[in-house]
Amino acid sequence: MNKTVFLLFCCLFVLFCTGCSIPETEPDAISSVSESGVYSADISNSGDFAVISRVNADISVWSLTQNKTLFSWRHQEKGRNIVANIHISADESHVVTADNENFALWNKASGDPVGFWRIDESSIRDIAVSNRGRGILVGKANGNVMFFEPETGRSLEFLGHEEKVNSVDISPNGKYALSGGNDYKAYLWSTESGQIIHVFNHANRVTKVVIDDQARFLFTSDSQSDSQIWDAQTGKAISQLHFIERQWVFTSAKFSDDGKYLLTGSPARRLALWDVNTGDVVKEWRVAPSNGPAPQSAVVYGIGLIGNEVVSISSSGNLEHWAYK
Template identity: 55%
Template sequence: MLHRRSFKTTLLLAFFSVLLSACSVPETEPEERWLHAEDGAYAADISPNGEYSVVSGVDNGINVWHNKDNKLLFHWQHQSEGNNLVLAIHISADNKFVVTSDREAFALWSIESGEPVGFWRIDESTIRDVAVTNNGTGILVGRSNGKVMYFEPETGRRLEFLGHQERINSVDISPNGEYALTGGNDYVAYLWSTRTGQIIHTFTHSSRISSVTLDDEGRFAFTADSKQGAKIWNAQTGAQMSNLQYIARQKIFTDAVFSADGKYLLTGSPSRNIYLWDVKNGEQVDEWKVAAKEGTRPATAVVYAVGFVDKKTILSESSSGLAEMWTIEHE
């Protein structure tokens, strides 16, 4: 039941497993570094144009940063002053709206005005991940009971997708709100219509789906499982284009985004690592390592968000509370 007023809770297990199995990435130094959450972060997202970062701080609510001049634009409280438990954040493709979520409620915000648009609470099961369309017209909510809800705040229209058999781990939505990509513990990711609920493509893996991403231009879909399957698909035909090439027995992805020109996929991990991949062949072409969260033993950090600023520059947000800017060396 829904009452009016993007989670990654699997990261802890993923974090420990990656520590044991991931290949080592050399220490790297960013071009610039800013503190966006003093005591560390629970979640973050970077706008598709790289202009904004929205960060859920451990002790200070949700902060909206303008990255060009590192200016704090807004400070939001998801529910009330005090404990902040926002674990999922997603910025719309048009860089205008943000959806934030804890386990029991989600909120829609305007980046342009800084004001809240709406707040909704869910009684049935817990929220796992969220996504929002352009203009904030549609919100996608993945839940622990395997159901995915597509909700339109202005009209109140709601559609429940019941294709999954187990809990949802990751969701994404097309900018126009017509298509949803969802993945869960049932080893399957589905691309489906938010108008009819009908499945368009089925992407099957050999273990639980941990991460899904839709290209904003509608060209590609990325689905990754908890073992060695990380695949890029043609979103139009459903055919596999490439499988990311790595030798580790297990590689977990915490965020993924396609470049505007469609050449590259940028991914984050729960063990400080950022990777740049060639979309056509799945080969790794660049890598970076974010700063560790202060006080962690062993020294590590979860990369919550990655994004392209331009063709030669990327940005990351991590559990250390730091935003870090990196240069792409690959030509």
């Protein structure tokens, strides 16, 4: 999504939710990873590191155990950093980053770039990478989704969507893709053939999709009140997230390793843990707001379930830890 449009939307969403009853919470630990703020972030499954696109700076590979920068990356030698999408592979070997026109694949162990590519016919709206960096998924504003294999150069264009693609995710083995768009649909499809496996219909624009790393669940959410957890094998609904608000938009989502929970991050500082089987909220937190004039808020980008802790990175530039057990 265009960063300016997204931030404007988030501000409007914050104003809409000003009257929502969300409890103030204090994290168990908080530290700053970017004084100027964050455009995007992702946290590794192990919780060892995060990759953070920093405002007025670079892309930082940040050690969560040593609390320091391991590598600094840039898409271009000069100019402002505008990377708005980051995804770490499930095996933590590779990272993919993207701005509106370019995407890059990085080797996490060495910190070296594997390659840079440019999209000419449409802007990039979301991106994902499979284990060992073997497959990259690029969701585009023209409604197409490209699956690309860096090693072989093979690419496949999924043409199932009729409008803009907002969110994509890929299975760790790279064989399956999940995509959602403005056409009110989410598709699970094969990256080998482009064949559609399951179709998930929504009443509004699909804004977030996630594949469980262990191939148990799928998550699809629209721009209003329909957020569903599905059985990845059968395509049948397991639960719908229960909330009283007319609208709850998600900017990040991740399933727990034990399959019991779904963790989500949102605009308006919202971080929530959900029961997968019932769709009920188990626990909810509010991350620290950004500094500046009212209304002060923060968009939650990076999230992780690590041991007994929830970890979050928000647009405020804060890294926060929360106990949930």
